[in-house]
Amino acid sequence: MVRRLLSTWIAISLTQCNHVYCFKSIIPFNRSLHFKRCCTFTSIRKTTTMTATSSPSTTPRKLVLVGGGHAHVQVLKSLHKFIRPSNLSVTLIDAQSDASYSGMVPGCVSKLYTPDETLIRLKPLTTWAGIEFVQGTVVDVNLDSKVLNVKKEGGEDEVEFDVVCFDIGSTSRGLVDTIGALEYTIPTRPISNLITRIEEAEILLRQSGEKDANVVVVGGGAAGIELALAMRARWNDLGDVSVTLLDSGTELVPSENKRCRQALLSVLDDHDITIQHSSMVSHITSSHIHLQNEKVLPYTHCIWAAGASSHDLADVTMRKRGLAVDDRGWIAVNESLQSISHPFVFAAGDCATMVGLPKGKSSPPKAGVYAVRSGPILIENLTKMIGSLDDNSEANNKLTQYEPQGDFLKLIMCGDGTALGFRFGLPLRGKWVWHLKDKIDTMFMELFAKENLPDIKEGEAYDTSQYDAIVNRPKPLEVEEAGRLLMRTDDEVEYEQAWNVLRDMMADDDYQKHVLKLIEMSQGE
Numbered sequence: 110m111v112r113r114l115l116s117t118w119i120a121i122s123l124t125q126c127n128h129v130y131c132f133k134s135i136i137p138f139n140r141s142l143h144f145k146r147c148c149t150f151t152s153i154r155k156t157t158t159m160t161a162t163s164s165p166s167t168t169p170r171k172l173v174l175v176g177g178g179h180a181h182v183q184v185l186k187s188l189h190k191f192i193r194p195s196n197l198s199v200t201l202i203d204a205q206s207d208a209s210y211s212g213m214v215p216g217c218v219s220k221l222y223t224p225d226e227t228l229i230r231l232k233p234l235t236t237w238a239g240i241e242f243v244q245g246t247v248v249d250v251n252l253d254s255k256v257l258n259v260k261k262e263g264g265e266d267e268v269e270f271d272v273v274c275f276d277i278g279s280t281s282r283g284l285v286d287t288i289g290a291l292e293y294t295i296p297t298r299p300i301s302n303l304i305t306r307i308e309e310a311e312i313l314l315r316q317s318g319e320k321d322a323n324v325v326v327v328g329g330g331a332a333g334i335e336l337a338l339a340m341r342a343r344w345n346d347l348g349d350v351s352v353t354l355l356d357s358g359t360e361l362v363p364s365e366n367k368r369c370r371q372a373l374l375s376v377l378d379d380h381d382i383t384i385q386h387s388s389m390v391s392h393i394t395s396s397h398i399h400l401q402n403e404k405v406l407p408y409t410h411c412i413w414a415a416g417a418s419s420h421d422l423a424d425v426t427m428r429k430r431g432l433a434v435d436d437r438g439w440i441a442v443n444e445s446l447q448s449i450s451h452p453f454v455f456a457a458g459d460c461a462t463m464v465g466l467p468k469g470k471s472s473p474p475k476a477g478v479y480a481v482r483s484g485p486i487l488i489e490n491l492t493k494m495i496g497s498l499d500d501n502s503e504a505n506n507k508l509t510q511y512e513p514q515g516d517f518l519k520l521i522m523c524g525d526g527t528a529l530g531f532r533f534g535l536p537l538r539g540k541w542v543w544h545l546k547d548k549i550d551t552m553f554m555e556l557f558a559k560e561n562l563p564d565i566k567e568g569e570a571y572d573t574s575q576y577d578a579i580v581n582r583p584k585p586l587e588v589e590e591a592g593r594l595l596m597r598t599d600d601e602v603e604y605e606q607a608w609n610v611l612r613d614m615m616a617d618d619d620y621q622k623h624v625l626k627l628i629e630m631s632q633g634e
């Protein structure tokens with residue numbers, strides 16, 4: 110009985126994540142396990158009412174979520190007080206009142222979005238869900254007494270937990286260790302400060318009457334590339350603005366094929382962005398960037414986008430407390446996102462690293478898309494873990510494993526109303542790619558907007574129809590037409606139609622093969 114109720118509860122939680130599975134990827138709707146699950150759960154939803162009063166246990170349980178990152182916002186939404194067992198209280202602790210959605214931040218830097226549009230408001234979301242929100246920074250954790258120390262305005266607090274989960278993201282790599290970086294550059298972390306710092310720099314620049322600027326972006330990863338394009342777009346109306354991208358490697362996006370790499374170079378060239386490879390920063394002064402290869406670059410504005418590094422909370426404090434962290438300070442979790450040293454600790458997103466993966470696979474890279482994808486697994490495993498405390502069962506054997514997707518649709522916004530995408534080894538370019546990116550990102554954000562939070566009444570089933578996947582796509586285009594469509598860059602392409610082609614290719618290997626072959630032939634390869 111307990112198990113049946115719990116699985117229904119999990120089912121409801123998972124059902125609401127259909128769109129999240131679609132985030133930044135083309136989901137094989139008619140083949141994926143996730144979809145089958147969601148279908149099953151959707152039908153469960155229609156026949157079952159799970160309410161808080163259904164919970165058979167009366168022992169109070171405490172789940173604490175540290176950090177309102179991309180995975181945890183989904184957990185918050187799934188644990189509404191009328192859905193979760195009545196003995197379970199949930200607390201979210203975050204240093205900030207709003208979570209920044211990084212996928213839209215470069216668009217905001219380009220002025221395509223307002224800063225407001227990039228934020229998930231944690232307070233309304235937690236209030237809606239009946240979850241306690243503590244605005245503060247977790248500075249320590251006692252794993253024996255299960256207590257977190259939280260630094261808040263006006264003092265420190267202790268927060269107890271039965272199960273705790275961390276989704277605290279990362280910090281900017283090299284920012285503290287590189288002389289001058291902290292003092293003179295605008296770092297990408299915390300990401301909410303990035304926009305404010307750029308806005309402040311712009312106000313000063315415009316007030317000074319200066320029309321020229323020399324922008325240097327340190328970091329040739331996706332974030333650095335997008336920010337270079339974003340700064341070009343943002344200061345397009347000024348005078349002579351140079352934008353330089355410093356890359357420590359020998360080529361950008363090395364994991365993509367030659368065709369995609371060339372497409373990126375062409376985009377950067379079109380936007381007059383200079384790339385300097387093999388450029389490791391040695392130190393920075395107020396006016397110059399000194400590279401390890403002895404080169405010196407003058408600059409007026411420097412954005413530090415050199416990659417992700419772990420928080421001291423994990424690397425130093427929790428390591429000292431005995432929690433398993435790897436040599437770079439990431440919290441070591443198994444395939445179920447559960448700490449390998451403490452079963453009641455979970456972690457997801459940038460702050461976690463998956464260890465002991467089969468076939469020597471490595472943990473996924475630090476990207477928001479993986480944090481988002483781990484959300485539904487986290488919902489399932491946290492609920493199972495809590496449930497196991499109540500029925501005294503071994504949760505570990507029942508936890509669901511997270512299998513990070515190997516490849517996904519990568520989208521780079523260009524700041525000018527177009528975007529560049531990579532999928533199936535194909536470069537995709539044009540306004541339609543931007544519209545696709547905008548759609549995927551805004552769809553994700555809409556899940557958490559206050560006005561979209563459903564009105565759940567006590568004792569009523571959770572109507573999850575708003576999250577149901579749209580599975581009825583039109584018949585796939587003929588192979589020739591599909592291939593031609595994906596290669597188009599003109600403004601007339603309808604993004605929905607191209608998106609459907611990408612989904613059809615994902616869903617049907619043969620179709621994919623034929624479309625790719627057709628494109629190859631048409632390009633004389």
Ligand SMILES: Cc1cc2nc3c(=O)[nH]c(=O)nc-3n(C[C@H](O)[C@H](O)[C@H](O)COP(=O)(O)OP(=O)(O)OC[C@H]3O[C@@H](n4cnc5c(N)ncnc54)[C@H](O)[C@@H]3O)c2cc1C
Pocket residue numbers: 175176177178179180181202203204205207208209211212213214215245246247248276277278279297298300332335336420422457458459460475476477478479480
């Ligand atoms: C400019 C830029 C653009 C990017 N674009 C993309 C993209 O398009 N696609 C993509 O896949 N990835 C992108 N990324 C990478 C992406 O931002 C990260 O991988 C993603 O944010 C990680 O999400 P997360 O859930 O791990 O943590 P985050 O989203 O960073 O959230 C962590 C939360 O934890 C809170 N927190 C931290 N420490 C504590 C503490 N001690 N106590 C309490 N709260 C704490 C923070 O306030 C924050 O709200 C981009 C990164 C940058 C910098």
